[in-house]
């Protein structure tokens with residue numbers, strides 16, 4: 868993972884531009900503010916890791932086999948806030 872993505876993830880986290888908009892037993896929806904827009908990131912708990920995450924940004928639709936910065940931000944947000952253990 869290159870450093871500019873890590874910097875971007877930290878910048879989004881530190882500025883509070885990631886929010887959980889919906890949380891159910893099966894999924895968590897996030898709004899993540901990127902460079903020019905707010906993206907919807909969805910985490911489906913019961914899927915394999917490679918299918919569990921999705922994002923509506925262009926980078927993810929082009930390279931859906933790898934996580935975009937918005938998904939990485941949501942993952943880090945969850946691990947920081949211990950949502951995964953609940």
Ligand SMILES: [Zn+2]
Pocket residue numbers: 906922923924925926927935936937938
């Ligand atoms: Zn994205």
